[in-house]
Amino acid sequence: MTITLKSYPVELSLAAFICLMGSIECTIVTLFIERGNPTAWSIQLASKLLAAIYGGVICSGVGYYVQGVIMKTLGPVFVTAFNPLSMVIVAILGSIILAEVMYLGKGFLE
Structure with missing residues (x-):
């Protein structure tokens, strides 16, 4: 890109x-x-x-x-460095805003 x-x-x-x-x-x-x-x-x-x-x-x-x-x-390094961070942000916001349950392995976090 x-x-x-x-x-x-x-x-x-x-x-x-x-x-x-x-x-x-x-x-x-x-x-x-x-x-x-x-x-x-x-x-x-x-x-x-x-x-x-x-x-x-x-x-x-x-x-x-x-x-x-x-x-x-800033260059392509910053985009690739923060790309995995977007998944974490989506998981946190989904848990807070949409009250989604996050599953981690066999157990779950509420």
């Missing part, structure tokens, strides 16, 4: 392009997996649609944009 940012310095457009290509790839895979199930393509105005929009726009789009800005200003 560092080489791409040097030749294409507009981070937000690059993040949108990455998300578009991911959507196209997921659509192709889903066409093969759900080829006999047309109800899989029905859009329901419920929490599933809201979760998909949130996951696509906020998590992926903003995440790629922030990674691009950090990579352009």
Whole structure:
């Protein structure tokens, strides 16, 4: 991504392009997996649609944009160093905000 940012310095457009290509790839895979199930393509105005929009726009789009800005200003080392930290932050926020139960091996933490 560092080489791409040097030749294409507009981070937000690059993040949108990455998300578009991911959507196209997921659509192709889903066409093969759900080829006999047309109800899989029905859009329901419920929490599933809201979760998909949130996951696509906020998590992926903003995440790629922030990674691009950090990579352009500080270098690729910081992006790869803090990438595992994002999973820990998601687990902690999910436990606090959504009251999710974290499972660690066979036991669980509440």
